[in-house]
Amino acid sequence: MPLHLLKLCVGAESVQDLEEWIAQDLAAKAARGAPAEQFHTTRMVPNRAPEIVDSGSLYWVIKGEVACRQRLTAIRPFVAADGIRRCHLVLEPVVRRVEPRPHRPFQGWRYLTAADAPADLSEGSADVALPETLRRELRSLGLL
Numbered sequence: 001m002p003l004h005l006l007k008l009c010v011g012a013e014s015v016q017d018l019e020e021w022i023a024q025d026l027a028a029k030a031a032r033g034a035p036a037e038q039f040h041t042t043r044m045v046p047n048r049a050p051e052i053v054d055s056g057s058l059y060w061v062i063k064g065e066v067a068c069r070q071r072l073t074a075i076r077p078f079v080a081a082d083g084i085r086r087c088h089l090v091l092e093p094v095v096r097r098v099e100p101r102p103h104r105p106f107q108g109w110r111y112l113t114a115a116d117a118p119a120d121l122s123e124g125s126a127d128v129a130l131p132e133t134l135r136r137e138l139r140s141l142g143l144l
Contacts, residue, residue: 002055003048004112005072005089007040008105009060014133015068015097018060022093039076039088044108046087049075058089059098059112063136066101066118070094097121100139 012018026036046052055138057069074090 002057003051004056004059004064004069004114004117005046005052005109006059006061006103006112007042007109009062009067011094012060014061015060015062015095017131018062018068019095022095026093037090038070038093039090042087042089043084044087044107045077045085046109046111050102057096057117058091058109058118060105061105064102066098066103066105066134068095068097069117070096100136107141 009018011022022038026038030036039087040058052072053075057068057071059066061067071092071094072089073092074088076088076090078086080086098120101118
């Protein structure tokens, strides 16, 4: 059974923001001649990395909701120039929207079991078709 990670997407206002950041990051790497690889740097290394990389994803919490996920392809620990151990969570650059689920803020990341992970949304679903701000407002009013 796959194991996933859950993390806040700090600074993003929407899934579209995240997608734009990824595109900009990959374009900047291509311009420098660096490998076109997307990763997120974190200080802690997951102890259960083999369970995650096998078939896990990084689920992003955006504006108080678990909103999307990216498949994790590798976890690479390293020591930064300042001597502090860090970790690159290497991600597939494709963002998949999931059934929105409220989530409170937290620090770092959390493990997320497959049973607790929200399902992916299909392309034709109403939640995908609505703008995120409208969907959040309707959800807060109890209309979704």
